[in-house]
Structures are given as structure tokens and as C-alpha cells.
Amino acid sequence: MLQTNELIKVEDLQVFFHTDEGIVRAVDNVSFSVVQGETLGVLGESGCGKSVTARAVLNLIPRPKGRIHNGRIWLARDGKQPLDILSLRPYGRQIGRIRGREVSIVFQEPMTSLNPVHSIGRQIMEAVQLHNRVSKREARQRAMEMLDRVGISAPSQAVDKYPHEFSGGMRQRAMIAIALSCNPRLLIADEPTTALDVTIESQILELLSELKESMDMSIMFITHDLGVIGEIADRVIVMYAGKIVERGLVRDIFHDPKHPYTVKLLESRPRVGKTGELSSIAGSVPSPFELPAGCYFSPRCDYAHERCRQEPAEIEITPEHTAKCWLFSEGGSGIDAEAAVN
Amino acid sequence: MAVYILRRLVYLIPTVLLISIISFAVINAPPGDILSSQVQELEQQYGPAAQRQIEALRTRYGLDQPVYMRYFPWIVGIITRLDFGMSFSGAYGIEFRPVVDILAERLGYTVLISVLTLGFTWVAAIPIAVYSAAWQRSVFDYVFTFIAFVGRSMPNFLLALLLMYFVYTNFGWSLGGMFSSEYVGQPWSWGRFVDFLRNLVVPVIVIGTAGMATIVRVLRATMLDELGKDYVQTARAKGVPEWKVLWTHPVKVAILPIVSTIGWMLPMIFSGSVITAIVLNLPTIGLTLYTALRAQDMYLAGSCVLVFSVLTVIGTLISDIILAKIDPRIRYD
Ligand SMILES: Nc1ncnc2c1ncn2[C@@H]1O[C@H](COP(=O)(O)OP(=O)(O)OP(=O)(O)O)[C@@H](O)[C@H]1O
Ligand code: SF4
């Protein structure tokens, strides 16, 4: 179950979508944990299952198309036994007390994530009143406080505004205000800055780091941007086609990457400027309906070998650092030696 | 907001005038209106003896004049004296009757039945559509989609007859008309009021069913659309209970296109109710228009169309005001 300082632990998570074309194994046997007070970065190209993982943590997978086939998500609770979120009824009262209160989420798209016909204040107050015994006036007060806290000027006016009166950056700040209004222990931020321009992006990242310190919470930060990971994360998991291929401390990932996919990501990073879009690797992510046998990265991998037709195991390089690749199993030559052979 | 409503009311005037011109012209286009045929009858029966009376009618109603010369006195009479002209068809009395009396008799009942029908349609359609969308492809969804389909395609008169039969065999009420026979022409009393309500049930259900099916279909589709949107997930992610997510988030957005249909739902209810009105013997303006058109009773028909268009324009105005109230994205200018 949970180690002492773990806040949340995802075990063997499998989420499939049953579409007309076939089954999409969006998240396939993913395990990871978030430690108290850390920022865990989740890195991967578009479609690798980052958002699905994020939503599964709160059991928010759209039914009936999507289904969580397997997995446990343990949530630490003060002085009580940890609770498996996936064992709760997805529309029940118990999970309602976790969502928005223990674990909050900020979605990718600020333009569509807010209700267009409710005022910003009402949308913050909804969460506040749901999880706290407060009067309407107190909730409104809290909403203004939160707006102020996320850096929205003139909160007493902003509270009565509607989403269409806000810019993208302000909407994302409002989303963060909603998510943090009940002091959650974990904030899941699903590419919160992807839709925003670079200056706004760095403002929001700064805001998140600052709020994380002052509110004493953990963050699971999802992105496809290496630069962002470098800026905000303590530890990183790298996902590829629904699986975790490498995990480690942020400096391991940046300075001593092991998995050939991670290596490629770092190599393809533009040297000038600090953002790196993960699109410049040769080849493309395999279609979920035509996944290669064995290692899913093999069609794009320079080190691909006979044995890569079997699925590699996740190999521990140091206790903090693992890679899911044959190169590091017993008898494997490691990435540098292999490169010399080629 | 007040300025907006005022401006809309001002726009209402030319719109209604235009409709009145067109409808009056169309009604008068075919030859052989009822007054002309009555004049002819007079001539044949009494010959020169009735000459003076015939002449008086001709000049009074401008029978030899072009259509626009008949239109102007009529519309001026309405605006200045609320005089809608005369009805000439004997169906409403032996002699000529002022149109305004006929309208006054029927307008209240027509508006009442229309508003009740609209209310019934909404109250029944919204929960069905919302739950059908929320539990898409459930038994509930299939059953009500089927019922909506039947409701849409079944002719009103058939539904009216079936319901009358059902009500008669199960409750022993014999419905038809505004009141049961014992209350016709009686002063208002509690018993008469109950009887009046009882007689409203069947027409409201019959007229409402077709519109209900339309609303269920449209609202179910927009709800499905909205349910897939991110803001619904945001609400769930806050921990809002599912029923509350449904009713406070997507419904409020999905309802908007339906609200904008109030304007044209009202005339649909008036006109859709004609056959029902015939079957159930209801004194609605829709039925009056129908008989007036058949008789080419020009002032009566023209006045009915005028009333319809005013009600439609008012309905549209009401729906626009409601829309502006609930959708913050709409601006009043
Ligand atoms: N509602 C859905 N129906 C069907 N398939 C889905 C659905 N949601 C996600 N998927 C599939 O699951 C896989 C993972 O999607 P996910 O949204 O998690 O990707 P992502 O890593 O968040 O990508 P991005 O960076 O573009 O947001 C994709 O193949 C996607 O097509
Ligand atoms: S397992 Fe084989 S194909 Fe996959 S990344 Fe390692 S070397 Fe490349």
C-alpha cells in the first residue's frame, strides 16, 4: 500500500476506451505515486494517455465509452487507513468529498472548462459551499480572496464577471482559484498552460510554485513540454503510448536519461530558448489500433533488437530511477555501449 | 434592459402592420367573398326593392373599390376605435356581428390554452430530455424516445379521440367544449371552475404532445453535446453530486435554444390546435380563423391573422427577454 510520505499511489492502472474502431488502451498498467509536498511531472507526446491518467485519479473517465479495467488508487488520510478511490461509486457521496477537497484538477482548455452561463464567483463559491459549512456571504468572501490570490486584479468586480469577459490566462487563473479554494492536498494540473502564450505561461507556473509552497500541497503536473518540466518538477515520469517508460528525479532525466525515447526527447529539444515541443522526433506515435509487438517504441528506436519484440520489464537503475527497456536488463549493454556498436 | 424592451416594442408596430397588409391582400385576392355573395343573394331575391340597402353596403364596405381602399378604413378603424370591422358569415349569428365581439369571446380562452399547453410541454419535456441524455441508451431513454416518436407522428385528432375515450371509460367524464352541458351559460361557481379545468386536460395534452416530442428531441441532442463539454467535468471534479451537476450546469446552457422557440411555438400551438378544436369543440381563434377563411369572411379572417401575428411577435419578445436574462453572453444593444 502506501509508504509513509506518499500522498497518493496509483497501482496497475488500466483505462480502455471502447470505440467503434476498436479498443484503445489509453492507459495500460501504469503505477506511480506522488509524495507529500513534491511536484511530479508527467511528460509525454500528445495521445500518450496523460489526461486519461489524470482523470482516472478522480474516477472521471467518461462512461460508458471509457472504462477503468484494473487498478487501485490509494489516497493517504490523516490517522486513518488509506482509501482506494476506485473502490468508491463514481457518482457517490464519498468520492464527492474527495473531489475538489482532497484532490483538485485544472484542465487543459481554459476556454471551455468554465461554465459560460455562471459567473466566475458562483463557480468558485459552488466548491466552497459544497465542502465547507459557510454562508453565502462567507463563500463569496472566500471567492474574492482566491481571485486575489491567483493574481486577478479588482477581485470584487471580477467575482461577478462571466467567463467570456476573461482572457485565456485569466480564465486559467480562475480555474486555479476554483481548484485551490478548498485547500486540496493534491493539485492535478493537466497542461494548464498549453493553450496560453509564453509570458502568461511563465506567470502561471510561478503562481503555481508559489501557491504550492504557501498552501503545502503536492502537484501532479502534466505537460508535453520539457522546458516546463525543468522549471517546475521534482520528479518526472515519462509516458509513451499508455505506459511509463522512464521515471526519475528531474536531474536524472535531464542529465542521465536512460530510455532511448527520453534521450531522443532531450536531443530534439531546441537549444535556443527554453521550451521544447515534443514533435521533432522522427516517426510518429503508433496508432492505438496497430501497436507494435513488444516494446511500443521499437519502430522509432535506434537500438531496436530481436528481444525488443518481447515487452521489456521496468529496470531499476538506481532506487529513484527506472527505465522500461531491454538495454538495462541483465546482459543488456546500456545505452552508451550500444550506441558505440551502431 | 428597459430601453431594449421599449425598442423591441417599437419594432413590433411595423412588423405587425406589414403582416396585416399581406394577409389582408391574400384573403381578398380570390373573388367571391361572403359579403359579395350575400349582396348578390339580396339582389336576386328582392331585386330593385333592396337597391338602397345594397348600395349602402357597397359603399360602406367598399365592394367596388380596390383592395387597398378596403384595407385602409379597416386598419384605421382598428387603430383609432379598436373596430375590427364586421363578420358577415351567419355562423356566428343571424345578423352581422362586430369582429371585436367574436375575438373578445375567444381570445382569453385561446391564450389560456396556449400558455397552459406550452407550460405542460416544457414541464413534461425537460426532465424526459435531460434524463434521456444523462442515461443515453438506457431503457428510460429508449422508452421515451419511442413515446416521443409516436407523439410526433400520431395525428392530433386520433390522440384526441383516444384520450376522450380513455377519460370517459376511466373517469366517466364526457369531455368536449369548454364546459360540460350542465354548466354552459351558467354563472361562475366552484363546480363550474372544476369542470372548466377538467375540460382543459385533454386539449392541453393533445396539443402539447407534438411540441413536446420536438422539444425532447432537440433538448436531448443539445444536452448530449453539453454533457461532453469540459465545464461539466469541472463541476464533477469539484465534487458536485451528479444530479446537481446535471440540473445546474448543462441544462442551463442546453435550454437556451429551446427558449428561443417560444416565439414560434405559440403560433404552432394556435394553428396546430385547429383540428383538435374541431374534434373537441373548443372555441379557439385558430378554429375561428379556419371557418372564416372557408367562408371568405374577410374582416374576421384578417383580424384573426392580425391577432396571431401580434401574439407571435409578443411571444418572440418574451423569449428574447428570457434569453437575455439567462444568457450573460447576450448583449442588449
Ligand atoms: N473520450 C474518449 N474516447 C475515445 N478515446 C479517447 C477518449 N479520451 C481519450 N481517448 C484516447 O486515449 C488516448 C490517450 O488520450 P489522452 O487524452 O490521455 O492523451 P494526452 O496524453 O492527454 O494527449 P494531449 O497531450 O493531446 O492532451 C488517446 O489515444 C485518445 O484517443
Ligand atoms: S526495449 Fe528495445 S526498442 Fe524498446 S526502447 Fe529499449 S532498445 Fe529500444
Ligand SMILES: [Mg+2]
Ligand atoms: Mg491531454
